[in-house]
Every structure is written in structure tokens, then in C-alpha cells.
Amino acid sequence: xxxxxxxxxxxAVPEKVITxxxxxxxxxxNDEWITSRTGIRRRHHCAxxxxxxxxxxxxxxxxxxxxxxxxxxxxxxxxxxxxxTLVPSAACLLQRELGLPTDTPCFDLNAACTGFLYAxxxxxxxxxxxxxxxxxxxxxxxxxRVINWADRGTCILFGDxxxxxxxxxxxxxxxxxxxxxxxxxxxxxxxxxxxxxERGFISMEGTKxxxxxxxxxxxxxxQVLEQAHMTAADVDFFVFHQANARIIDLAVRKFRIPxxxxxxxxxxxxxxxxxSIPLVLSxxxxxxxxxxxxxxxxxxxxxxxxxxxxxxxxx
Numbered sequence: 001x002x003x004x005x006x007x008x009x010x011x012a013v014p015e016k017v018i019t020x021x022x023x024x025x026x027x028x029x030n031d032e033w034i035t036s037r038t039g040i041r042r043r044h045h046c047a048x049x050x051x052x053x054x055x056x057x058x059x060x061x062x063x064x065x066x067x068x069x070x071x072x073x074x075x076x077x078x079x080x081x082x083x084x085t086l087v088p089s090a091a092c093l094l095q096r097e098l099g100l101p102t103d104t105p106c107f108d109l110n111a112a113c114t115g116f117l118y119a120x121x122x123x124x125x126x127x128x129x130x131x132x133x134x135x136x137x138x139x140x141x142x143x144x145r146v147i148n149w150a151d152r153g154t155c156i157l158f159g160d161x162x163x164x165x166x167x168x169x170x171x172x173x174x175x176x177x178x179x180x181x182x183x184x185x186x187x188x189x190x191x192x193x194x195x196x197x198e199r200g201f202i203s204m205e206g207t208k209x210x211x212x213x214x215x216x217x218x219x220x221x222x223q224v225l226e227q228a229h230m231t232a233a234d235v236d237f238f239v240f241h242q243a244n245a246r247i248i249d250l251a252v253r254k255f256r257i258p259x260x261x262x263x264x265x266x267x268x269x270x271x272x273x274x275x276s277i278p279l280v281l282s283x284x285x286x287x288x289x290x291x292x293x294x295x296x297x298x299x300x301x302x303x304x305x306x307x308x309x310x311x312x313x314x315x
Contacts, residue, residue: 003173004124005315006165007068007134010061011282012054013044013161013269020156027152034156035267039245043159043270045144051084054162055140056097058278062136063098065285066166070098073166074132076106077123079115079139079274081191081303082146083108090140100136112189113241113302114180115139115274117310120167121178127169138164139274146191148201157243158202159270163278168315176310179223181216188212189303204303213247213301218254220299220309228311232257232297235311237290241300242266242276251299263289273302290314 019042020031034040046054055078063070076091083090091106100106105126111118116139123135140162147155188205192198217240225231232238232255240248245266252262265280272279277300284290292314299309 001128001175002169002171003175004127004167004169005173005313007168007315008062008066008166009164009278009282009285010058010065011163011279012057014046014049016045016047018043018045023156026149027155029152029156038157039266040156040270041267044161046142046160051082051090051140051142052093055090055094055138058162058164059094059098059136059138062164062166068134068166070100072132072134073100073104073136074130074134075123075126076100076104076136077109077119079109079119080141081110081112081273082142094138111302111306112304113243113273113276114300114306114308116277117178117298117300117308118180120176120310121180123167124176133169135167136164137167138162139278141273141275143273146200146202153206154202154204157271159272161269161272161275161279163275163282165278165281176312177224177227178308178310179220179227180308183305185305188305210244210247212305213243214250216301216307217251217299220307221255221297224297224309224311235297236294237284237296238262239277239280239296239298242269242280243271
């Protein structure tokens with residue numbers, strides 16, 4: 001199978017900012033309590049923006065950076081759990097707004113916070129069978145619409161945003177070597193479906209999810225490195241799902257990753273679920289921390305439970 005590389009990235013976040021001080025007026029909490037436990041200081045929530053408008057903005061930025069036109073796109077996947085509508089999918093609405101060819105397969109993918117990684121692997125498979133070798137992968141969430149503002153354990157965590165990547169598939173390029181996993185669990189992290197009789201809010205067992213994450217992330221990283229016949233020293237940059245700064249710090253210490261090889265933006269955006277990883281990738285490309293040839297180990301985890309890792313190169 002031919003591999004994929006990232007050609008260009010883009011991102012979009014709402015203008016409205018919710019600070020820790022703002023939350024202190026809503027629930028019993030304060031800036032020190034939130035920051036010390038999560039690393040989050042601010043998060044962006046939609047006011048006039050929609051899930052679709054964020055997806056479109058991020059996708060357009062990624063296409064422009066990649067120098068790829070909508071007509072060259074062979075497939076489009078939107079990773080999300082909070083689309084504006086279940087049907088039509090967010091990806092189909094994106095197809096309409098961007099003017100992608102009507103023979104382009106477009107669909108949403110739900111693997112919670114690991115969704116972008118699942119989507120990258122799926123895109124690699126799709127492009128191997130497509131006559132057009134560019135793919136558009138978007139992670140977008142409007143989590144502010146599913147927040148329980150009475151639950152201080154979850155309302156402090158989540159933000160809205162979108163990140164997009166245009167990938168290219170070529171003969172001779174290595175596969176991203178995705179390592180993906182799942183373990184059915186409807187208690188640790190849950191978002192009810194439509195008309196189930198449950199309130200449509202996110203619920204989470206924070207301590208148990210933390211324990212799951214600190215166990216699965218190192219294991220996933222080791223599997224990716226072993227599969228690629230590499231060590232951590234061979235990787236140019238590490239990108240982690242931005243769920244909790246302490247989870248990232250533990251992984252960094254375990255693999256002895258130097259500060260110049262990883263990045264955190266959770267302090268600004270909070271946990272944006274499927275948008276988290278592409279938001280980081282877009283910022284890294286803007287900052288010049290990743291460039292053509294950069295080998296980036298990307299790892300995430302989420303509700304489901306799901307987890308995944310991959311070794312991604314930039315074209």
C-alpha cells in the first residue's frame with residue numbers, strides 16, 4: 001500500500017473566549033484549581049459560528065496552504081461527535097460549501113478524541129483506491145452545545161474548534177503505520193444519542209479516564225516505534241491529544257522527550273476532542289516547528305474507549 005504525507009494544514013476557532021475566571025461565576029471553581037489539574041486557562045466557544053462554518057474555514061486554509069484545488073480532492077472525512085446534523089453529514093455539507101466533485105466519497109467518522117487518527121488511516125486506504133490522490137481530513141467539534149454547566153468536573157474542560165489536513169498519497173511513500181484500538185465502555189465517557197431519554201450532555205469519570213490514558217499512551221507509542229523500527233530519538237516531533245497537561249507531561253518524562261520536540265496548546269483551547277490533534281499540527285506548521293520531511297509521532301485517546309498512534313511525515 002502506498003503511503004500518505006501531510007501537504008498542508010489549517011485551523012479555525014471561535015472568537016468568543018471563556019476564561020477560568022468566567023467559569024468561577026458559573027460553578028464552584030477557580031483559576032488555580034483548573035490550571036493545576038488540567039493546564040487549561042482558556043477555551044473558545046461558538047457564538048455566531050457553527051460546526052459547518054468552522055469546518056469550512058479550516059478546510060479552506062488547509063487547501064490554500066497545500067496548493068490543492070477542491071477539484072483535486074479524492075475523498076473527504078470529518079471526524080466529529082457534534083455535527084450540526086446527523087444527516088446530512090458534516091462532510092457532505094463541507095462538500096457542498098467547498099465545491100468538491102460529486103464523485104468524492106464524503107462521510108463523518110466518530111471515534112471521539114481519537115477520531116482524527118482513525119480518519120487519517122481510513123483516508124490512506126481510500127486514496128490508494130482513488131484516481132485523485134489528495135484527501136481532506138478535518139477534525140471539528142462544537143462541544144459547548146453538549147456541556148453540563150452544573151458539572152464542574154466536565155464544564156471546565158471542553159472547547160470548540162476545527163483543524164484540517166490535506167494529505168497526498170504517492171507510490172513509494174511509507175505508510176503512516178497507524179496503531180488503532182478500542183474497548184467498548186459506556187460508563188467512563190459518555191454522550192447520549194437522540195431521544196434516548198437521557199440529557200444530551202457529556203459525562204465522564206475523570207480519574208478513571210486519566211488512569212486509562214496514562215497506561216494506553218505509552219503502550220501505543222511503543223507499538224508505533226517498534227513497527228517503524230525506530231526509537232524516540234529518531235522522531236522529529238511528538239503530538240499528543242490535548243486532554244490534560246499532566247497526561248502529556250507523564251508521557252514526555254517516560255520517553256525523555258526534550259522540550260523542543262513537543263508542544264502544548266491546551267492552555268488556550270482546552271480539550272477539543274477530534275479537533276485537538278489537527279489544531280496542534282496546524283500551529284506547528286505555522287510556527288515552522290515541522291516542515292517537509294519532518295517525522296511526527298501522533299498519539300491520542302478518547303471515549304469509546306478508543307486510542308491510536310501513527311508516524312506522519314510532512315511533504
